[in-house]
Amino acid sequence: xxxxxxxxxxxxxxxxxxxxxxxxxxxxxxxxxxxxxxxxxxxxxxxxxxxxxxxxxxxxxxxxxxxxxxxxxxx
Numbered sequence: 001x002x003x004x005x006x007x008x009x010x011x012x013x014x015x016x017x018x019x020x021x022x023x024x025x026x027x028x029x030x031x032x033x034x035x036x037x038x039x040x041x042x043x044x045x046x047x048x049x050x051x052x053x054x055x056x057x058x059x060x061x062x063x064x065x066x067x068x069x070x071x072x073x074x075x
Contacts, residue, residue, distance in 0.1 A: 011058065015051055 015054075
């Protein structure tokens with residue numbers, strides 16, 4: 001039972017922590033390398049879509065595992 005809740009807690013923690021992991025603009029640098037602040041890439045625009053797809057896949061996998069267990073019990 002504890003193992004089941006641990007999986008849910010870890011999933012919840014992972015989904016909430018990804019909202020804090022946004023791209024930050026780099027420091028100003030005279031050399032023009034990766035630290036320039038020209039235009040930061042908006043990589044966090046559709047993070048909620050990825051989280052939603054991930055949740056759908058998790059529930060889909062859990063449902064298939066549950067159906068598999070039920071099939072084994074009926075045999």
